[in-house]
Amino acid sequence: MKKIIYLFILCSLFYTCEDVIDVNLNEAEPRLVIEASIDWYKNTTGNEQSIKLSLSAPFFDEIIPPANDALVEIIDSNGNTFSFLEENNSGIYKTNNFTPIIDEMYTLVINYDNEVYTATETLKSVVPIDYIEQNDEGGFVGDEIEVKVYFTDPADIDNYYFFEYYTDFSDTPSLDVAEDRFIDGNQIFGFYSEEDLEPGNELTIRHFGVSKQYYEFMFILLQQGSDDGGGPFETQPATVRGNCINITNEDNYPFGYFRLSEVEEVIYFIE
Numbered sequence: 001m002k003k004i005i006y007l008f009i010l011c012s013l014f015y016t017c018e019d020v021i022d023v024n025l026n027e028a029e030p031r032l033v034i035e036a037s038i039d040w041y042k043n044t045t046g047n048e049q050s051i052k053l054s055l056s057a058p059f060f061d062e063i064i065p066p067a068n069d070a071l072v073e074i075i076d077s078n079g080n081t082f083s084f085l086e087e088n089n090s091g092i093y094k095t096n097n098f099t100p101i102i103d104e105m106y107t108l109v110i111n112y113d114n115e116v117y118t119a120t121e122t123l124k125s126v127v128p129i130d131y132i133e134q135n136d137e138g139g140f141v142g143d144e145i146e147v148k149v150y151f152t153d154p155a156d157i158d159n160y161y162f163f164e165y166y167t168d169f170s171d172t173p174s175l176d177v178a179e180d181r182f183i184d185g186n187q188i189f190g191f192y193s194e195e196d197l198e199p200g201n202e203l204t205i206r207h208f209g210v211s212k213q214y215y216e217f218m219f220i221l222l223q224q225g226s227d228d229g230g231g232p233f234e235t236q237p238a239t240v241r242g243n244c245i246n247i248t249n250e251d252n253y254p255f256g257y258f259r260l261s262e263v264e265e266v267i268y269f270i271e
Contacts, residue, residue, distance in 0.1 A: 066091025
């Protein structure tokens with residue numbers, strides 16, 4: 001009986017130590033979020049493209065509201081206009097007649113809620129993937145599968161690269177960026193490792209050519225989102241502004257980026 005009483009008292013102590021903490025976060029007026037990635041996959045026409053518009057929401061909200069009824073256009077340097085139409089109030093705007101041209105400059109124009117947003121970017125090419133190499137003895141203890149994606153960087157040209165890695169057991173991609181400052185004209189590789197990779201898994205590899213500005217934008221985002229703790233003098237996270245601006249009201253700036261890239265996609269099966 002004494003043991004039962006002691007156990008009851010001990011459980012009560014643990015129970016009384018649990019407090020519900022309500023975190024009061026600052027809330028701001030919703031801002032437009034622009035996901036405008038124009039991807040021209042090799043061996044396709046690149047005519048079908050989409051742009052997603054949404055609104056920023058409080059941290060704990062599970063639903064992200066779409067930005068409906070916007071007018072969305074992309075205009076090339078020759079004045080050709082490609083209109084994007086919203087699909088079923090989803091906030092996703094599509095076109096099927098876009099014309100991608102390497103090194104062509106394009107301007108995105110969005111009219112939403114009586115304000116005009118714009119951005120300008122150049123469509124960048126990407127070099128082909130040479131081959132893919134798998135190492136089954138990676139990681140600190142030699143028990144992880146590593147995948148290296150080799151490609152040859154063009155000499156005497158500043159190039160910037162962006163990588164997406166998707167597995168068949170996760171909807172969240174692994175992202176990475178690279179530049180050729182120290183490896184200009186050489187064969188280099190993108191690197192992917194995941195402790196849950198097993199033989200038979202499907203790995204989708206996407207290799208993008210991007211501008212210097214987008215490389216710097218993604219580099220900062222990936223640094224802020226990494227798991228590294230940093231040190232006492234680490235730069236504190238801050239809002240990272242993309243290349244989209246509000247020309248009607250500069251204080252009501254949007255989030256997001258307008259990017260145009262040639263892409264090579266490879267489906268690799270883990271051996």
